[in-house]
Amino acid sequence: MKFRQLSTKDSEDILKLEEEMYWLGKKWHTLWKEEGEQKFRESINDYLTNFPSGCFGLFDEREQLLGAIIFTKLSTIKTIPYIHRFDDYFEKEGGIAYVQIFVIKDNSNELAERMYRQANKIAKNINCNRISVVIYSSPVEESILKKLGYTIEQDNLKWEIYLNKFVDCKIYTIEVKNG
Secondary structure, X not given: OEEEEOOHHHHHHHHHHHHHHHOOOHHHHHHHHXXXXXXXXXXXXXXXXXXXXXXXXXXXXXXXXXXXXXXEEEOOOOOOOOOOOHHHHOOXXXXXXXXXXXXXXXXXXXXXXHHHHHHHHHHHHOOOOEEEEEEOOOHHHHHHHHHXXXXXXXXXXXXXXXXXXXXXXXXXXXXXXXX
């Protein structure tokens, strides 16, 4: 397995993992098929085009995507709508690496841990001193964040997970480690 920067040629694989990880529930899958998939495609490609240094993936020996994280940069800890344009929130001088997209194959704890360990290196490379993660419903991701020392910065927040659809969430953060 190896990490590398993502590009637009990876967008359909990221989209597939996004659907499998978060959008298969009956309530959400209809929305995904009706319009969500296209909106996420546009959002993912926006990030891959405008901030490739904040986009990385883990690939197997056959170059199949196993997991991906897409960062944006912020200057304050907050939630931002899941669907948005890159330019609407990205802060070039921001010191917080905000996890915009996190996906892994098969909800694997091992892959989630590898991804978040690598996230520290990527955050450091894009000149961030903290990582911020919004969690609505991702038990694997949340357990790995706790294991790696992330703490809840804010709780009982509302997050726009989709256009005009809000869910309860919490924000986990960690200081970026040197080395």
